[in-house]
Amino acid sequence: MSQDFDLYRPSEEHNMLRDAIRSLAEAKIAPYAAAIDEEARFPQEALDALVANDLHAVHVPEEYGGAGADALATVIVIEEVARVCVSSSLIPAVNKLGSLPVILSGSEELKKKYMTPLAQGEGMFSYCLSEPDAGSDAAGMKTKAVRDGEDWILDGVKRWITNAGVSDYYTVMAVTDPTKRSKGISAFVVEKSDEGVSFGAPEKKLGIKGSPTREVYLDNVRIPADRMIGKEGTGFATAMQTLDHTRITIAAQALGVAQGALDYAKGYVQERKQFGKPIADFQGIQFMLADMAMKISAARALTYQAAAASERGDKDLTFQGAAAKCFASDVAMEVTTDAVQLLGGYGYTRDYPVERMMRDAKITQIYEGTNQVQRIVMARNLP
Amino acid sequence: MAEVLVYVDHVDGAVRRPTLELLTLARRIGEPVAVALGSNAEKTASTLAGHGALRVLTHEASEYADYLVVPKVDALQAAVEAVSPAAVLIPSSAEGKEIAARLALRIGSGIITDAVDVEAGDEGPVATQSVFAASFTTTSRVSKGTPVITVKPNSAAVEAAPAVGAVEALNVSFSDQTTGTKVTSRTPRESTGRPELTEAAIVVSGGRGVNGVENFAIIEALADSLGAAVGASRAAVDAGWYPHTNQVGQTGKSVSPQLYIASGISGAIQHRAGMQTSKTIVAINKDAEAPIFELADYGVVGDLFDVVPALTEEVKTRKG
Amino acid sequence: MKYVPDATGDRHFADDLTVDRDDVDGLLSELDEYAVEQALQISENTGDDVEITALTIGPENAKDALRKALSMGADKAVHVEDDDLHGTDAIGTSLVLAKAIEKAGYDLVVSGMASTDGTMGVVPALVAERLGVPQVTLLSEVSVEDGTVKGRRDGDTATEYLEAQLPAIVSVTDQSGEARYPSFKGIMAAKKKPVISWDLSDLDIDAKEIGLEQAHTSVESAAQRPARATGTVVKDEGEGGKQLAEFLASQKFI
Numbered sequence: 001m002s003q004d005f006d007l008y009r010p011s012e013e014h015n016m017l018r019d020a021i022r023s024l025a026e027a028k029i030a031p032y033a034a035a036i037d038e039e040a041r042f043p044q045e046a047l048d049a050l051v052a053n054d055l056h057a058v059h060v061p062e063e064y065g066g067a068g069a070d071a072l073a074t075v076i077v078i079e080e081v082a083r084v085c086v087s088s089s090l091i092p093a094v095n096k097l098g099s100l101p102v103i104l105s106g107s108e109e110l111k112k113k114y115m116t117p118l119a120q121g122e123g124m125f126s127y128c129l130s131e132p133d134a135g136s137d138a139a140g141m142k143t144k145a146v147r148d149g150e151d152w153i154l155d156g157v158k159r160w161i162t163n164a165g166v167s168d169y170y171t172v173m174a175v176t177d178p179t180k181r182s183k184g185i186s187a188f189v190v191e192k193s194d195e196g197v198s199f200g201a202p203e204k205k206l207g208i209k210g211s212p213t214r215e216v217y218l219d220n221v222r223i224p225a226d227r228m229i230g231k232e233g234t235g236f237a238t239a240m241q242t243l244d245h246t247r248i249t250i251a252a253q254a255l256g257v258a259q260g261a262l263d264y265a266k267g268y269v270q271e272r273k274q275f276g277k278p279i280a281d282f283q284g285i286q287f288m289l290a291d292m293a294m295k296i297s298a299a300r301a302l303t304y305q306a307a308a309a310s311e312r313g314d315k316d317l318t319f320q321g322a323a324a325k326c327f328a329s330d331v332a333m334e335v336t337t338d339a340v341q342l343l344g345g346y347g348y349t350r351d352y353p354v355e356r357m358m359r360d361a362k363i364t365q366i367y368e369g370t371n372q373v374q375r376i377v378m379a380r381n382l383p
Numbered sequence: 384m385a386e387v388l389v390y391v392d393h394v395d396g397a398v399r400r401p402t403l404e405l406l407t408l409a410r411r412i413g414e415p416v417a418v419a420l421g422s423n424a425e426k427t428a429s430t431l432a433g434h435g436a437l438r439v440l441t442h443e444a445s446e447y448a449d450y451l452v453v454p455k456v457d458a459l460q461a462a463v464e465a466v467s468p469a470a471v472l473i474p475s476s477a478e479g480k481e482i483a484a485r486l487a488l489r490i491g492s493g494i495i496t497d498a499v500d501v502e503a504g505d506e507g508p509v510a511t512q513s514v515f516a517a518s519f520t521t522t523s524r525v526s527k528g529t530p531v532i533t534v535k536p537n538s539a540a541v542e543a544a545p546a547v548g549a550v551e552a553l554n555v556s557f558s559d560q561t562t563g564t565k566v567t568s569r570t571p572r573e574s575t576g577r578p579e580l581t582e583a584a585i586v587v588s589g590g591r592g593v594n595g596v597e598n599f600a601i602i603e604a605l606a607d608s609l610g611a612a613v614g615a616s617r618a619a620v621d622a623g624w625y626p627h628t629n630q631v632g633q634t635g636k637s638v639s640p641q642l643y644i645a646s647g648i649s650g651a652i653q654h655r656a657g658m659q660t661s662k663t664i665v666a667i668n669k670d671a672e673a674p675i676f677e678l679a680d681y682g683v684v685g686d687l688f689d690v691v692p693a694l695t696e697e698v699k700t701r702k703g
Numbered sequence: 704m705k706y707v708p709d710a711t712g713d714r715h716f717a718d719d720l721t722v723d724r725d726d727v728d729g730l731l732s733e734l735d736e737y738a739v740e741q742a743l744q745i746s747e748n749t750g751d752d753v754e755i756t757a758l759t760i761g762p763e764n765a766k767d768a769l770r771k772a773l774s775m776g777a778d779k780a781v782h783v784e785d786d787d788l789h790g791t792d793a794i795g796t797s798l799v800l801a802k803a804i805e806k807a808g809y810d811l812v813v814s815g816m817a818s819t820d821g822t823m824g825v826v827p828a829l830v831a832e833r834l835g836v837p838q839v840t841l842l843s844e845v846s847v848e849d850g851t852v853k854g855r856r857d858g859d860t861a862t863e864y865l866e867a868q869l870p871a872i873v874s875v876t877d878q879s880g881e882a883r884y885p886s887f888k889g890i891m892a893a894k895k896k897p898v899i900s901w902d903l904s905d906l907d908i909d910a911k912e913i914g915l916e917q918a919h920t921s922v923e924s925a926a927q928r929p930a931r932a933t934g935t936v937v938k939d940e941g942e943g944g945k946q947l948a949e950f951l952a953s954q955k956f957i
Binding site: 452493513569579634671689 | 825831833853866921931
Binding site for chain 3: 012013016017020021023024053054055058067068069073
């Protein structure tokens with residue numbers, strides 16, 4: 001046996017990072033989690049704490065002033081925040097989602113222009129792909145971008161946009177050549193301050209209520225041509241490449257909320273007494289907890305493995321990412337539901353956090369590609 | 384009979400209560416010789432005599448006010464050399480412990496801090512300590528040199544014990560280290576008229592349940608009706624409802640009064656650590672499951688905004 | 704170059720003590736984090752080149768505390784470790800710290816403050832006594848300028864402003880300012896920072912001078928306190944205040 005066998009465990013540094021974020025999350029984010037859900041308000045305190053500690057967008061490369069964190073570190077940040085508040089975890093998660101197209105495909109000037117303020121905490125990034133009539137069938141989008149001299153004019157409606165209205169920067173996919181399907185789509189950076197940009201009313205959601213989800217209206221928004229990300233017609237490919245990496249961040253959220261639910265339920269069952277003893281003493285309860293822990297452990301292994309693949313750019317990343325997202329989100333739904341069950345009647349009330357965790361978990365099975373779409377992706381990319 | 388040095392904690396001649404408790408303990412192991420330093424030291428003599436001091440050694444010099452800790456260590460070292468006591472007792476204030484530690488090091492003795500009781504023993508004084516997390520009580524003695532023991536407030540009764548209390552000048556020559564840390568200004572803590580938190584016989588504390596700085600008036604009213612000190616939990620202090628100097632708990636003050644009343648305090652370990660050795664504990668909290676009830680000798684599950692004012696009224700009525 | 708060693712959590716085990724909650728597995732104790740934070744702030748506010756060394760005494764896993772200090776921004780770390788240290792009291796600990804501090808070289812030592820409950824509260828004073836330098840302790844505010852350290856000490860009866868010339872020993876309270884969280888960059892940078900290990904022979908300390916045998920106090924007995932039995936708990940239905948008053952009267956408080 002050798003203590004030095006490093007495979008299949010995160011490094012010391014990853015563990016230290018986890019400890020630091022867990023402390024921060026518990027001290028600065030958790031106390032507000034219930035309120036931001038109850039009031040359906042933006043988690044400003046979480047944003048402030050994350051920005052103050054350089055944790056709002058750790059993935060941004062060092063050359064733009066970012067922390068240059070690897071994919072696993074990014075996952076750990078999101079996981080630990082989600083463990084106490086899923087709504088807040090959308091800050092680092094969507095910052096990555098929105099900015100990754102620029103990092104993957106943008107010109108050096110574009111990266112410098114937008115990654116620098118993102119790293120400084122001076123502007124958040126959102127991601128605009130879906131439309132009212134184009135969800136799973138993203139390539140069926142209708143938002144168009146028409147060339148006009150040195151500019152492009154964008155017009156259309158995007159739907160289900162996280163942090164819309166709060167973010168300063170929006171990566172928008174639009175059709176530049178209607179004669180083609182996915183190969184006629186290009187990606188652009190749109191700024192909140194561009195004329196013609198406006199937002200719809202916040203959606204009234206089942207969960208992640210603290211995260212504003214709104215439509216983005218682009219009414220003949222004129223932007224300079226250098227705001228295009230990559231070459232014309234490559235937008236969809238960039239979007240798909242982005243999702244290969246960012247599905248893993250959703251898996252991270254799912255992992256976090258599942259862990260948070262398990263941690264809470266574990267504590268509760270030791271305190272709650274029925275029939276003269278803590279309910280933790282009953283085998284039925286113990287079996288439930290065992291299953292929850294086992295599933296989380298498997299989800300974590302899959303997610304971290306995918307994160308490592310993302311960092312290396314492995315050939316099977318597409319499959320790995322989809323598998324992690326699909327599996328972890330299903331686990332999150334099961335575990336949080338079980339957590340409510342373990343807390344019984346109390347778990348069903350807003351006085352305890354598990355019902356919020358259950359409501360928050362649901363979205364991870366839906367966004368960034370429904371789990372049905374994930375299966376399509378996996379089937380097409382079987383290892 | 385052997386003599387026991389007792390360091391006098393006083394403000395301009397007014398002796399603080401824990402010193403009087405120390406005299407009670409000193410009398411168990413020998414004849415108390417008090418050491419009073421600084422401005423108006425001689426004024427302490429009559430009070431000290433009334434509580435058992437055989438002699439009162441005094442020294443007034445500006446150094447005691449102008450420089451931190453070391454002048455007092457110099458003086459106590461001189462007193463030890465002059466008296467050759469069986470033990471040195473010092474109140475367990477933050478400063479008291481620093482003085483005691485440096486003294487012990489200088490005289491090559493062992494030190495016991497935060498004793499809650501001191502008894503005479505065959506081989507020297509035996510100190511009782513309540514080990515933090517308070518699951519154990521230990522008795523210890525110093526095995527090398529003249530025992531230096533610091534004692535927590537509320538560890539002994541204050542007993543009237545008329546004694547001679549002869550005032551004598553203490554000869555002190557200050558060491559090189561004396562002027563190391565200058566006190567450039569001092570602002571006395573504003574007297575609230577209430578007893579000092581760590582010394583008070585009764586403490587009334589408010590926690591998260593008090594829900595606001597203005598509401599602390601209710602806690603203060605109860606405290607005043609009982610002649611008590613006011614405490615606050617970390618949650619209340621962090622929220623800005625009461626000063627940190629009143630915080631009771633792991634990162635605040637540790638108290639062990641005769642009576643501790645916790646209102647709107649859940650009783651998490653952070654807070655418990657600071658008050659669980661109180662003789663009698665009373666709790667008022669809306670939540671029947673709050674851990675504080677496990678500690679309480681008497682608990683009321685209810686809204687503190689109803690119970691505390693009602694209690695205050697009752698106390699006032701009964702006191703007439 | 705100025706050196707600012709930072710005496711962090713030294714650990715000692717006595718046979719009959721339960722382990723302190725804050726002292727689990729060599730984690731940098733909350734109170735010592737404030738010391739690291741103040742050392743970092745002093746370093747940031749001073750124009751000169753300041754080097755911060757984190758110092759701890761303890762078994763192997765005390766290295767975790769050092770790593771945390773490094774990831775917060777300390778420049779290097781010193782770990783004093785020796786089996787013979789087991790059972791050392793505050794007096795002995797101060798000897799080891801004083802020798803280590805002298806060997807590391809310093810202008811200022813910043814230490815955390817245990818709660819007013821623990822014997823740890825006296826170690827900075829003892830180290831100052833041994834090194835023959837000023838102690839500026841229990842500060843809720845501290846700053847260094849031109850070779851002078853200044854601070855504010857909030858005592859029981861008064862607030863004092865203190866001043867001393869370097870070299871000096873300083874201790875800070877939890878009121879001195881929130882400690883920063885280590886950043887990702889800080890954690891990665893910590894990997895490359897040096898951690899030096901010393902044992903008693905490196906410090907010229909004889910095992911006879913420390914450890915259980917040399918303790919200047921001996922424990923005579925240890926008894927488990929009986930758990931406090933829960934007393935009476937009543938529900939307030941309008942009479943709560945009165946019932947409470949009855950209880951207090953029965954206990955002769957009123």
